[in-house]
Amino acid sequence: MISSDIVVHIKSMPIFKNLPSHNMEQLASIAIDQHFRRGEIVFSEGDKGTGFYVVVSGRVKIFKLSFEGKEQILHFFGPGEPFGEVAIFEGWRFPAHAQCVNDTRIFFFPRDAFVDLLKRHPTLSLNMLAILSMRLRKFTHLVEDLSLKEVPGRLAAYLLYLRERNGGRSFFELDISKSQLASLLGTIPETVSRIFTKMNKQGIIHSDGRHIQILDAERLRCLSEEGERL
Amino acid sequence: MISSDIVVHIKSMPIFKNLPSHNMEQLASIAIDQHFRRGEIVFSEGDKGTGFYVVVSGRVKIFKLSFEGKEQILHFFGPGEPFGEVAIFEGWRFPAHAQCVNDTRIFFFPRDAFVDLLKRHPTLSLNMLAILSMRLRKFTHLVEDLSLKEVPGRLAAYLLYLRERNGGRSFFELDISKSQLASLLGTIPETVSRIFTKMNKQGIIHSDGRHIQILDAERLRCLSEEGERL
DNA sequence: CGTGGCCTTGATAAAGTTCAAGAGCCGTGG
């Protein structure tokens, strides 16, 4: 007897959208319910991947580390988002680290049972293809940012993204610490701090701790899209 | 009557590996044979994608441009390699530009017919998933390089990669111009040139034009993996 | 033999990182 709780969660996951109900139950029967504390590692770069994960609640960050310990965050994943799929289709080893940012609940789907299901359900494959495509698109953006924009431009883009994610409201909260933000933007906390200060002084934003208010969205757009200088 | 030439090429493409023969013919019947001159654009960022492409011969580069015109190359694709797939599974628009580096022959596969085939052939879906996964892995590397390594480290990594690709021989040729190499490494030709000069002076490599000989592979490894300085 | 492309080299400037110090904040425990 499968916990109906698990089925309910699975039904709400975009990756399993449009699947017939009995498949949801199959999935529930292979899912392994896992709980992690804030800071715990789900997997490390190079680990063998024997399946993939979907976040139920909480948040996971995927990141790379340099020799000196500098961190580059590749993604944050929240409820409903899958991660670790690359290792099941190709290469077998995880290309980066995964760590829980909060206390987090995760379903783990073992590879073989899942691939079986994929073979029998084209819908599921197409969902998966769409997810990987979306991720590729995101990476394309990240590469563009890292190589073609300077840090103020990346920060500006991120603030505009946050505004969008908050329904277009110009007043919102940072959902991550500034150090994590630095790591996401491919820089260090000091640099982020200095840029925040400058943006405040120039009246582009008003920020206090994690509270951000965008005062001059047009200016942010110029910074992010046209390489304008601070 | 389908040109048997097309079928032959399709059969040799990894993406269609393990497909039954009659599907190869179906594919051949929907493939559109295209020819481009060196320098021609296949598609531009933002264009609507109505299908995807596979290189038959020649070479295509996928890249992003900054406002000031700086170029970041994301991939080079050669014979047998598909590109432009992201737009058919998600988002509809190409996230980057595609341009032919040489005179190039390409097969174009229209979206709908291809998705049809995907739905009926799990093998094809799994091939596709593997390809997208490989690409994600490559991007992970690219992001790591751009954000976590300095330019000498990236160049070192690229030289070691070239050596590997040449069956481990320490003497080989650059397959792209140094300007293109700069663009691939996320920097500018001047910087690449200076680093080559330094590596030569330090006896790490011996290079003359496009001919490269690796003299101290261990040193290259340190540069690329341990952040050692030139 | 001249012209255009690509590559090299040097001087200079900008952006970002490192190092170091200190401010603000919060939960714990005396």
Add this chain to the structure above:
DNA sequence: CCACGGCTCTTGAACTTTATCAAGGCCACG
């Protein structure tokens, strides 16, 4: 309730890396 230690964040100054600008060399091709 206050003091303490441990965070994260901020700020300043020196330094490193890389980009920019400018000039000149090399070579292939017409």
